[in-house]
Amino acid sequence: MEAFAEIKPGKRYLTRIYLGIMLWFVGRAVQAAAKVDKEVAKEFENMPDEYTFCLGAFPNGPYMIVGKDAIGRVRYKGGNPDKHDIHLEMGLKSLGNLFTMFTFRESTPVANARDRLFVCGDVPNACACVRVLDIVQVYLLPKPIAKLAIKRYPRWSFKRHTLDRALVLIRTLIGF
Amino acid sequence: MYIPDYFEFCCRVKIVAGHDGLEQIPSLLTAMGSSAPMILTDKGVRAAGLVDVVETALGGNLTIPTIEDDVPPDSDLNVVHRLADVYREKGCDAIIAVGGGSVLDTAKGINILVSEDSDNLMEFTGAGALKRPLRPLIAVPTTAGTGSEVTLVAVIADHANNRKMLFTSYFLLPDAAVVDPRMTLTLPPHITAATAMDAMAHSVESTVMMSKNPLSDAHAREAMTLISKHLVSVIKNPSDKDGRLALATAATMAGIAFSNAMVGMVHAIGHSVGSVCHVPHGTCMAILLPYGLEYNLHKAEDRIADLLLPLAGPEAVVSTPADKRAQAAIDWIREFNKELNQITSGRHATRFKDLKGHDGTPMVPKDKLPEIAATAMGDGAIFYNPEDMDYEDFLMVTEAAWEGVPLDPTRIKKG
Numbered sequence: 352m353e354a355f356a357e358i359k360p361g362k363r364y365l366t367r368i369y370l371g372i373m374l375w376f377v378g379r380a381v382q383a384a385a386k387v388d389k390e391v392a393k394e395f396e397n398m399p400d401e402y403t404f405c406l407g408a409f410p411n412g413p414y415m416i417v418g419k420d421a422i423g424r425v426r427y428k429g430g431n432p433d434k435h436d437i438h439l440e441m442g443l444k445s446l447g448n449l450f451t452m453f454t455f456r457e458s459t460p461v462a463n464a465r466d467r468l469f470v471c472g473d474v475p476n477a478c479a480c481v482r483v484l485d486i487v488q489v490y491l492l493p494k495p496i497a498k499l500a501i502k503r504y505p506r507w508s509f510k511r512h513t514l515d516r517a518l519v520l521i522r523t524l525i526g527f
Numbered sequence: 528m529y530i531p532d533y534f535e536f537c538c539r540v541k542i543v544a545g546h547d548g549l550e551q552i553p554s555l556l557t558a559m560g561s562s563a564p565m566i567l568t569d570k571g572v573r574a575a576g577l578v579d580v581v582e583t584a585l586g587g588n589l590t591i592p593t594i595e596d597d598v599p600p601d602s603d604l605n606v607v608h609r610l611a612d613v614y615r616e617k618g619c620d621a622i623i624a625v626g627g628g629s630v631l632d633t634a635k636g637i638n639i640l641v642s643e644d645s646d647n648l649m650e651f652t653g654a655g656a657l658k659r660p661l662r663p664l665i666a667v668p669t670t671a672g673t674g675s676e677v678t679l680v681a682v683i684a685d686h687a688n689n690r691k692m693l694f695t696s697y698f699l700l701p702d703a704a705v706v707d708p709r710m711t712l713t714l715p716p717h718i719t720a721a722t723a724m725d726a727m728a729h730s731v732e733s734t735v736m737m738s739k740n741p742l743s744d745a746h747a748r749e750a751m752t753l754i755s756k757h758l759v760s761v762i763k764n765p766s767d768k769d770g771r772l773a774l775a776t777a778a779t780m781a782g783i784a785f786s787n788a789m790v791g792m793v794h795a796i797g798h799s800v801g802s803v804c805h806v807p808h809g810t811c812m813a814i815l816l817p818y819g820l821e822y823n824l825h826k827a828e829d830r831i832a833d834l835l836l837p838l839a840g841p842e843a844v845v846s847t848p849a850d851k852r853a854q855a856a857i858d859w860i861r862e863f864n865k866e867l868n869q870i871t872s873g874r875h876a877t878r879f880k881d882l883k884g885h886d887g888t889p890m891v892p893k894d895k896l897p898e899i900a901a902t903a904m905g906d907g908a909i910f911y912n913p914e915d916m917d918y919e920d921f922l923m924v925t926e927a928a929w930e931g932v933p934l935d936p937t938r939i940k941k942g
């Protein structure tokens with residue numbers, strides 16, 4: 352029966368590891384960008400204190416959770432949504448959908464247009480979170496890849512593209 | 528023809544359309560095992576005599592335990608709770624919602640409470656909170672525009688806490704939509720024009736969005752054809768029953784298209800002008816529609832060019848070179864608005880600047896434009912728009928629509 356080996360769903364270890372790392376990066380980069388980038392800081396300022404959102408794959412993860420703490424600082428809060436009060440959930444409907452998105456074969460807006468994204472929470476803050484994630488992707492990714500991930504590559508100042516980007520990357524890696 | 532790698536489409540509302548649509552309601556209810564429907568409507572619809580038309584059409588075939596018309600222009604949590612109690616007290620087993628979006632949203636709210644035997648609507652907010660079918664609900668739209676008879680959302684305001692609650696579920700779709708031209712026969716010309724342009728915006732926007740697909744396109748394109756063929760003649764001859772049926776059918780088709788392929792920036796800005804300045808939705812749609820196409824032109828030129836056929840007909844397509852068709856479609860919509868303006872004696876506005884309230888003051892003062900742009904930033908419709916928009920972009924489009932001038936192509940950021 353070798354030719355008909357049993358398919359075991361939900362055990363795609365390598366995919367999960369890859370996505371876990373990507374989400375970790377994105378989560379820490381949001382925290383970093385909130386300190387470095389004025390636009391990101393402003394988006395978070397408009398959200399209520401302790402506002403927390405998660406991004407990941409339904410139903411079993413992986414996830415990343417980012418939110419404001421009691422004194423309004425933006426923190427990466429790890430990967431376990433059960434440990435937090437989540438105000439906004441953004442999930443791809445399957446692990447495979449998230450993998451397609453994080454391997455840049457389908458941009459976030461296209462995934463959304465194809466009904467692969469599930470958003471649960473208030474709409475204005477969801478819009479703000481999407482804008483934050485777009486900015487973070489521009490910081491993290493080289494231009495040709497970022498262009499595959501977002502709708503419109505922004506025209507930033509030279510400083511934002513170089514110095515601010517370096518600061519975001521360093522802060523993401525070190526985590527402060 | 529654009530076919531996405533993957534798409535979803537769902538419309539499970541039975542459409543009952545025609546000059547004797549209302550007469551089918553008793554048999555629709557019988558088939559669902561109901562015999563005591565509540566008629567839900569608002570005071571305006573009742574004053575226009577439309578509930579009488581419905582009652583006459585039902586004949587003696589149904590007992591109507593109660594007709595409730597105390598529904599405010601935007602549906603309210605307290606009203607929903609109160610009317611759910613009435614539903615139970617009077618022993619109703621179905622709802623016939625005769626009216627526009629807020630009547631139907633209220634009906635959906637009541638239906639959740641009575642079907643789930645709950646007294647707290649808050650338990651069911653958001654997406655996916657409903658797990659099973661609700662009691663029978665029949666929608667009878669009284670404008671040919673919103674398409675809410677085929678949409679799966681309900682928006683109910685919680686005025687005490689100053690917020691709007693969104694309910695999304697396939698179980699919120701009415702069991703049947705009865706599209707009968709007698710319901711729109713008495714609409715005044717400028718409202719006929721504005722509501723039809725809402726339907727036009729649904730169909731046009733849905734064909735340009737990233738989430739479009741062949742099934743949504745089929746509904747949208749036919750809706751455009753029907754509106755462009757019949758709107759002017761219906762306004763000139765309001766009692767044209769066949770034309771009214773065509774427009775009402777188009778509105779339902781456009782509703783099916785946009786509830787599957789979604790809408791974009793025209794609705795994002797339109798909702799915002801509506802909430803900041805209280806401009807009727809259809810009016811906003813008519814004014815903003817050409818701008819929505821102009822702004823997305825570089826991303827969706829082919830899709831916009833494809834609109835010329837359903838809008839302007841085959842002769843226009845043949846006589847326009849392929850690379851000019853997208854612009855021609857945009858121009859056609861501007862001209863259509865101008866014609867509607869003329870035949871409604873100026874009541875169909877073509878720019879925000881011209882809108883006046885009852886007391887003659889401007890409805891959209893220029894100093895409100897920044898607030899409109901900021902509010903639009905929080906509207907989910909922008910997710911589906913082909914091109915992205917930031918605050919500056921929203922402000923630029925709103926300013927142009929206020930002044931009534933085309934967008935300056937050099938100011939559209941192209942990434």
Ligand SMILES: [Fe+2]
Nearest residue numbers: 673725729808
């Ligand atoms: Fe609309």
